Structure formats: C-alpha cells, structure tokens
Amino acid sequence: MIRVRLADDALAIACGADAVAAAFAAAGCLVERCSSWGLHWLEPLAEIDGHGFGPLTPADVSAVLAGRSDRGIGPIATHPFLARQQRLTFARAGRTRPLSLDDYAATDGWAGLRRARALPPEQVIAEVAGSGLRGRGGAGFPAGVKWRTVAEAGGQSGTGRKYIVCNADEGDSGTFADRMLMEGDPFALLEGMAIAGHAVGAGHGYVYVRSEYPHAIARLRAAVALAAPIIAPFGVEVRVGAGAYVCGEETALLNSLEGRRGEVRAKPPLPALHGLFGRPTVVNNVLTLAAVPHILREGGAAAYHGLGTGRSRGTMPIQLAGNVRYGGLYETAFGITLNALIHDIGGGTASGRPVKAVQVGGPLGAYIHPDRFDLPFDYEAYAAADALIGHGGVVVFDDTADMARLARVAMQFCAIESCGKCTPCRIGSTRGVELIDRLRAPAPADAVAALPQMRNAPKGGRRRADDLALLEELCETMRFGSLCALGGFTPYPVLSALRQWPEDFA
Amino acid sequence: MTDPDRLRAIIAAHRDAEGPLLPILHDVQAAFGCIDAAAQAAIAAALNLSRAEVHGVVSFYHDFSQTPDHRPLVQLCRAEACQARGAEALAAVAQVAAGERVRVAAVYCLGLCSVGPNARIGDRLHARLDEDGLTRLIAAL
Ligand SMILES: Cc1cc2nc3c(=O)[nH]c(=O)nc-3n(C[C@H](O)[C@H](O)[C@H](O)COP(=O)(O)O)c2cc1C
Ligand code: SF4
Ligand code: FES
Numbered sequence: 001m002i003r004v005r006l007a008d009d010a011l012a013i014a015c016g017a018d019a020v021a022a023a024f025a026a027a028g029c030l031v032e033r034c035s036s037w038g039l040h041w042l043e044p045l046a047e048i049d050g051h052g053f054g055p056l057t058p059a060d061v062s063a064v065l066a067g068r069s070d071r072g073i074g075p076i077a078t079h080p081f082l083a084r085q086q087r088l089t090f091a092r093a094g095r096t097r098p099l100s101l102d103d104y105a106a107t108d109g110w111a112g113l114r115r116a117r118a119l120p121p122e123q124v125i126a127e128v129a130g131s132g133l134r135g136r137g138g139a140g141f142p143a144g145v146k147w148r149t150v151a152e153a154g155g156q157s158g159t160g161r162k163y164i165v166c167n168a169d170e171g172d173s174g175t176f177a178d179r180m181l182m183e184g185d186p187f188a189l190l191e192g193m194a195i196a197g198h199a200v201g202a203g204h205g206y207v208y209v210r211s212e213y214p215h216a217i218a219r220l221r222a223a224v225a226l227a228a229p230i231i232a233p234f235g236v237e238v239r240v241g242a243g244a245y246v247c248g249e250e251t252a253l254l255n256s257l258e259g260r261r262g263e264v265r266a267k268p269p270l271p272a273l274h275g276l277f278g279r280p281t282v283v284n285n286v287l288t289l290a291a292v293p294h295i296l297r298e299g300g301a302a303a304y305h306g307l308g309t310g311r312s313r314g315t316m317p318i319q320l321a322g323n324v325r326y327g328g329l330y331e332t333a334f335g336i337t338l339n340a341l342i343h344d345i346g347g348g349t350a351s352g353r354p355v356k357a358v359q360v361g362g363p364l365g366a367y368i369h370p371d372r373f374d375l376p377f378d379y380e381a382y383a384a385a386d387a388l389i390g391h392g393g394v395v396v397f398d399d400t401a402d403m404a405r406l407a408r409v410a411m412q413f414c415a416i417e418s419c420g421k422c423t424p425c426r427i428g429s430t431r432g433v434e435l436i437d438r439l440r441a442p443a444p445a446d447a448v449a450a451l452p453q454m455r456n457a458p459k460g461g462r463r464r465a466d467d468l469a470l471l472e473e474l475c476e477t478m479r480f481g482s483l484c485a486l487g488g489f490t491p492y493p494v495l496s497a498l499r500q501w502p503e504d505f506a
Numbered sequence: 507m508t509d510p511d512r513l514r515a516i517i518a519a520h521r522d523a524e525g526p527l528l529p530i531l532h533d534v535q536a537a538f539g540c541i542d543a544a545a546q547a548a549i550a551a552a553l554n555l556s557r558a559e560v561h562g563v564v565s566f567y568h569d570f571s572q573t574p575d576h577r578p579l580v581q582l583c584r585a586e587a588c589q590a591r592g593a594e595a596l597a598a599v600a601q602v603a604a605g606e607r608v609r610v611a612a613v614y615c616l617g618l619c620s621v622g623p624n625a626r627i628g629d630r631l632h633a634r635l636d637e638d639g640l641t642r643l644i645a646a647l
Contacts, residue, residue: 011620013631173586176618212615213616321590359586
C-alpha cells in the first residue's frame with residue numbers, strides 16, 4: 001500500500017489538504033497526517049517515499065499516483081528551501097506526527113527534560129544562560145536572566161507558588177511560527193515548560209493561546225492530555241485569549257489570565273517577581289520555551305551558542321510572508337540579510353513585481369527600503385537602524401503598496417487595539433489617523449481653527465509643513481510617553497514610511 | 507435569551523479554576539451568542555465580583571458581545587501580510603456579497619500570512635481567497 005504523508009496544520013487545511021487526503025485515501029492509499037515542512041507555497045504538499053508533490057488539488061491525485069504528475073518537486077528533505085536552513089526548534093517539522101508520543105520519543109523527545117531533572121536547577125539555568133537564548137516574543141530579553149530572577153524570588157527556601165506562562169498570543173501580522181510549533185510539535189513546548197518549571201521551582205504552567213488559532217488550541221489540549229503523566233508533577237493548562245492584540249504584552253496577558261481587562265501593568269514590579277496572581281512568574285514566548293529542550297540535551301547549550309552573530313545567538317525561525325513567491329518558515333542562524341531572505345530564498349514577490357518595502361517585526365515594526373536589505377538579522381543591528389526583529393515576521397510588499405495608507409493602517413491598528421491605559425497611545429493614535437488622512441487629502445481650512453479666539457492656531461490655516469511637523473511631534477510623544485510598545489513602537493512603521501517614501505504622502 | 511440552567515452549569519464547570527472569568531465568558535458567548543446584562547449579573551454574583559467588573563471585562567475584549575447577532579459571520583483578515591496580497595480589494599467584495607444577511611468583520615491575522623488573503627468562518631479557515639472564491643463562500647452560508 002502506498003503511504004502518503006500530508007500536513008494537518010491550520011495552513012495546510014485552509015489550503016485544502018483535507019480534501020486531498022480524502023482523495024488519496026479513496027484511491028486506496030494509507031494517508032498519514034504529519035506536521036508541516038513550512039513550504040507554504042506548495043501546500044497542500046503530499047510526500048510519497050520522501051518525494052514531494054504540490055500544490056495539489058483532489059483532481060491531481062490520480063496523476064500523482066500514476067507517476068505522471070507535473071507537480072513533483074523531488075526529494076523534500078534536500079529541497080533548496082530546506083537544505084540551507086538550520087532547524088533546531090523546528091527539527092521535527094514535516095518529519096513527525098504531532099500527537100504521536102512514539103514519534104516524539106524516537107526523535108530525542110524528552111531527552112532534555114530527563115537530563116534537566118537529573119541536574120540541580122541552578123545548573124539548568126546556567127545552561128540556558130550559557131546558550132545565549134533570548135526571548136523570541138519580541139523584546140529579546142535573555143531567558144537565563146529571567147529564569148534566575150524567578151528562581152531566586154520568594155527567598156532561599158524557594159517555597160510558595162510560582163508559574164510558567166507561555167505567551168502564545170502571536171498577534172503580529174506576518175508571524176506563524178508559534179502556531180506551527182503548537183500544531184506541529186506540541187510536546188516540545190510542553191517539554192520546554194516542564195524544564196522551566198524544574199529550573200525555577202514552578203509546579204504549574206499556563207499556555208495563553210489567541211482565540212484566532214482554533215487548531216492550535218485543540219492540538220495543545222490533546223497534547224496536554226497525552227503528555228500529562230510524562231511531565232507530571234508539572235501541570236499545564238491551556239487558556240484562550242479573546243481577540244485583544246495587547247494581551248500579547250506580558251502584563252496584559254497576566255491580567256487577562258486572572259480574568260481582568262487586558263490592561264498593561266506598570267513595571268516594576270516585574271512579572272518575574274510579582275506576576276500571575278502576584279506570584280513569581282516566568283513569561284516566555286512559545287519559541288523561547290520550545291528551544292529549551294534542545295539546549296538542555298547533552299552539549300546542546302554550546303551547540304546553540306555556536307550559531308549566530310554578536311549577542312544574537314542560536315537560530316531564529318523567520319517567517320516569510322505577504323507578497324513573497326516562496327513563503328514559509330525559514331529557521332536559520334542569526335546574521336542573514338534581507339537580500340538573501342527575500343530574493344535568494346523567497347524568490348521575490350508573488351506578484352512578480354518589484355519589491356517596494358518589507359515590514360519586519362509585525363505591525364509595530366519599521367518598513368525597510370530595498371536600499372537597506374543588507375541589514376543582518378540581529379537584534380542590535382536592527383535596533384541601531386530604528387527597526388526591530390520582533391517575533392521574526394518578514395512581510396514583503398510590491399510596488400503597488402501605498403506607504404501612506406500603510407502608515408494609516410499602523411495608527412488605526414493602534415487605535416483599535418490600545419488598552420486605553422495611557423493617553424499618547426489611546427488618543428494619539430486616533431489623532432495620528434486624522435493627521436495622515438489630512439496629509440493624503442488636504443481638507444479645506446477648518447472653520448473653528450479660523451476663529452479669532454483660537455490664538456494658537458496657525459494664521460491662514462494649517463500648511464502641509466505644519467501637519468508633517470505635527471505628525472513627527474505626535475510620534476515623538478507616543479514613542480517616549482507610552483507605557484508599552486503598542487503606543488511606543490507604532491511610530492516606527494509610521495515614521496519609516498514617511499521618511500523613506502515621502503512621495504506617497506503627497 | 508439566556509437559559510439560567512445552562513448558565514449555572516457553565517459557571518459551575520469553571521468556578522473552581524484559577525481566574526475563571528474568561529473561560530466562563532467564552533462558554534457563555536459560545537452558548538448564547540452574547541453575554542447579556544442578566545448573564546453578567548449572574549456571573550458577577552457567582553464569582554463575588556461587582557457587575558461593573560464583569561461588564562468592564564466583557565466590553566474590553568473583541569470576542570465578547572452584549573447583544574446577540576445570529577447572522578453567519580465571516581472574519582476577513584485585514585492585517586498587513588494579507589493586505590500585501592490584496593485583501594483590501596476583497597473587503598469591498600465581501601461586503602457586497604454579504605449584504606445584510608451575513609456579518610463581515612475584520613480580524614487581524616490568522617497565522618496564514620504566506621498564503622493570504624485569508625478568512626475565518628466558524629472554526630474553518632480559508633486561504634488564497636480571490637473575489638470568486640470569497641463570493642462563493644459567502645453565498646454558501
Ligand atoms: C503590544 C505588545 C504585544 C506583544 N505580543 C506578544 C506576543 O504575541 N507574543 C509574545 O511572545 N510576546 C509578545 N509581546 C512581548 C511580551 O510582552 C514579552 O516580552 C514576551 O512574552 C516575553 O517572552 P520572551 O522573553 O520569551 O520573548 C508583546 C509586547 C507588546 C508590547
Ligand atoms: S501604550 Fe497603549 S496599549 Fe500600551 S499601556 Fe499605553 S494605552 Fe495601553
Ligand atoms: S496577515 Fe492575514 S493571516 Fe496573517
């Protein structure tokens with residue numbers, strides 16, 4: 001019997017994988033559903049004897065089985081898109097059945113947890129710190145430092161409840177690595193959380209998943225049920241967000257878990273000391289925690305540290321999205337340039353038109369002009385260029401993109417998602433939308449502004465230069481006056497668009 | 507209308523959990539299509555919260571509503587990566603196809619950003635939408 005492997009993650013299914021699987025089954029094949037390779041432009045992608053065929057529709061199935069399909073891509077594992085990657089966090093992608101404990105154990109699963117539990121907690125923290133692992137949720141904070149703070153919280157006795165909270169809110173447009181990991185390799189996340197629990201002395205963990213990810217929620221719940229005896233006494237519970245982007249911010253997330261409005265808390269106190277229900281809490285992104293099992297294996301920390309550049313060690317699961325020809329998951333050591341990512345690997349735009357801009361790091365990330373595509377993927381290099389890596393999403397736009405409209409989208413998104421706690425973000429974002437609207441379509445002089453008592457209003461109406469200066473000033477206020485990065489970083493996409501494509505604002 | 511027995515059962519299923527409010531609100535929203543004032547009052551009483559606290563939480567989150575809308579719902583992704591693949595043009599098409607019969611709402615990213623434009627209908631996701639595909643999906647609701 002012919003064995004056919006097809007992914008069953010949300011993306012493959014949305015592209016029609018279930019119907020293709022049914023067609024293979026109807027043709028008498030044994031269909032096996034596994035995790036996604038991350039070759040998204042080829043989904044639904046079928047694998048037969050290591051050879052790939054895609055993208056397929058049910059109508060293609062008979063030709064594939066008869067050996068006369070033109071959809072063959074040759075051996076998958078050595079496909080150029082995969083062969084150049086360094087997959088550590090996604091080592092199992094495409095290779096295992098997500099909920100198979102056998103597959104997981106056969107691919108070094110639980111080896112990190114076993115080894116960690118045989119080590120004193122300080123040693124586990126030292127290895128995580130030594131690996132150079134930094135938070136993959138956006139801020140790039142060293143994971144080992146955070147864990148040590150939580151481990152040492154609450155006195156030497158280490159008594160009292162502590163929590164491990166996995167941030168699976170993945171709200172950034174252009175990102176899907178958390179989703180792929182939760183749907184494709186959920187045990188790896190649970191193993192990472194259990195290791196964190198051992199390291200800091202926490203007995204309970206929560207995964208806070210956004211409600212936009214129904215497949216991931218179901219997959220994680222099933223995985224928790226299967227793995228419970230293995231990770232015990234550590235316990236994990238899956239909680240679901242409620243459609244608020246700001247709940248990805250760690251303190252808003254904790255409020256949400258506690259059953260409150262997802263408003264950002266002022267720091268200090270740090271969540272590490274005063275987190276969920278006031279207890280010391282590790283909040284880490286999915287990818288941060290999922291990198292841990294590899295690091296805790298024999299020699300893993302050194303291997304991880306051996307990759308990357310500068311202070312950005314290890315690998316980053318980069319997500320190629322938007323108008324890109326070969327979109328998908330590209331995990332590689334830090335240091336790769338946008339030129340390599342977008343042109344060599346991504347094949348340029350899907351539309352075939354020239355690349356106009358790239359947004360890295362989600363809706364709060366800067367738009368980057370092709371002139372700067374030699375920027376190496378590195379936290380510090382991006383920060384120095386007024387950009388951010390964030391969660392590693394790379395969204396490509398072709399030359400039809402209107403950068404002024406995209407700047408407006410950024411302000412509008414901030415207005416919609418603002419938690420409302422501070423004024424620059426709550427009100428500034430709405431004023432920003434209005435300002436950009438005025439720049440794009442100059443309105444007649446405002447009747448109220450013309451009144452004699454409006455002494456501060458510019459005489460003779462507002463000129464374009466005034467509006468531009470006001471927008472810059474507003475962005476300045478948001479950047480330095482906001483409590484969290486939603487209000488604080490929205491100026492990045494806005495100003496980067498304004499400065500590099502001023503003609504679009506005319 | 508909120509069925510009090512069902513509401514009580516939902517509250518009972520979660521009330522011993524840590525931070526039970528969001529799980530309760532999700533279940534109530536799913537069961538009744540909204541979380542109305544009566545439900546908010548009952549939840550507040552059961553969890554020893556003020557009605558204002560519960561109302562504050564319900565009104566904060568995009569997933570919760572206080573009045574029911576039983577029309578079928580299409581959530582079209584309007585975030586940047588889908589916009590880069592032409593989602594904005596689809597929004598107008600969706601509105602025309604939907605009319606008053608179907609509710610069209612925006613969602614900001616479904617995690618399928620390499621194969622957009624994308625939409626969610628219930629727990630089903632749809633990728634690589636074009637005008638025809640989206641119109642057909644909406645017509646079939
Ligand atoms: C508005 C906003 C949204 C955020 N969204 C996410 C998110 O979806 N996922 C995430 O892991 N971190 C997100 N973060 C970052 C978290 O606040 C926090 O830094 C992170 O969860 C820490 O984990 P890490 O150190 O493993 O990255 C967000 C931050 C802000 C300000
Ligand atoms: S910047 Fe915006 S989202 Fe962040 S705390 Fe202030 S109002 Fe809330
Ligand atoms: S931007 Fe539409 S699915 Fe991510």
